[in-house]
Amino acid sequence: MYLARLYQQQRPEEAINLLLAGISIATAQQENTEDILLDLEWQLAVVYQKQNNLELAIAAFRRAVKHLEKQRLDIPVFYQNGDSSFKKTFAPLYLALTDLLLQKARLATPHQQQDLLIEARDTIELMKQSEMEDYFQSRCDIAAKPIDLKKIDTHTAVIYPISLPDRLEILVDSAEGLTFFSQKITSKELEQQAILLADNIRHSKRSKPQSQLFYQWLISPIKPLLDKQHIDTLLYIPDGALRRFPLAVLHDGKKYLIEDYAVVNSPGLSLITEHKNSEMGDSLFVGLSRVGDVIYELPEDFPVGFTY
Secondary structure, X not given: OHHHHHHOOOOHHHHHHHHHHHHHHHHHHOOOOHHHHHHHHHHHHHHHHHOOXXXXXXXXXXXXXXXXXXXXXXXXXXXXXXXXHHXXXXXXXXXXXXXXXXXXXXXXXXXXXXXXXXXXXXXXXXHHHHHHHHHOOOOOOOOOOOOOHHHOOOOEEEEEEEEEOOEEEEEEEEOOEEEEEEEOOOHHXXXXXXXHHHHHHHOOOOOHHHHHHHHHXXXXXXXXXXXXXXXXXXXXXXXXXXXXXXXXXXXXXXXXXXXXXXXXXXXOHHHOOOOOOOOOOOOOOOOOOOOOHHHHOOOOOOOOOOOO
């Protein structure tokens, strides 16, 4: 395992052979090897990825995620600065698989693309499911399968912004299927601007420039799709730095997003019931209409817009 790690940079073929041999030995043992197989498959996926072998990298990442899911409930979780040790350690695995699935989807036929986008969405949901369990510090009963929007509301769209090192992917889930859009925005730039917007909101400073910037990044690419499908409700599932501010504050230069759409924040699509109460009228729940004194009493690093 360690020798293969040393070979990854200069002698990748030897690293692959060592990793495959290790996987074969660990698989033959059959018991108490999930953690070893997880590490080996993850390393193997990284080597294949560096060789631009998309198919083999995806296959190895899939196996690594399966090994992780089998032992996830037994992995101890610790918290530091509001982040769980599980997310810090294993979120890169889920995101790496999602990244490659989206890359493959860009080259696929329409039917294949839908299957790949569904797998990408479900991979993100797995990460969010584990994060929610960690947040409550309990392995609570959370649905593993995202709901079907066709059973709820054909005028609702789910927005998954996925921040990757070199780009921002926006996955849109609606009654007509999954679509995705890509923006050339690095995760570092996204985080810097999100922190600035959240800070301006917190201190009642001028936030229109950042509000308009995030509108251009998150909404402008998907606006034609929303208009075409007559979407009136956005179910927003942010992650990372994007949790620092509510989607409703985005501004198109003339009006706020909340003036065009009902906006709902959720930690994940798996956490919403498919039941729709027909006796309930259209409702809009707003957490904050104007900045009050309580905002100024929050710690400086408090994540504004955090959904939990």
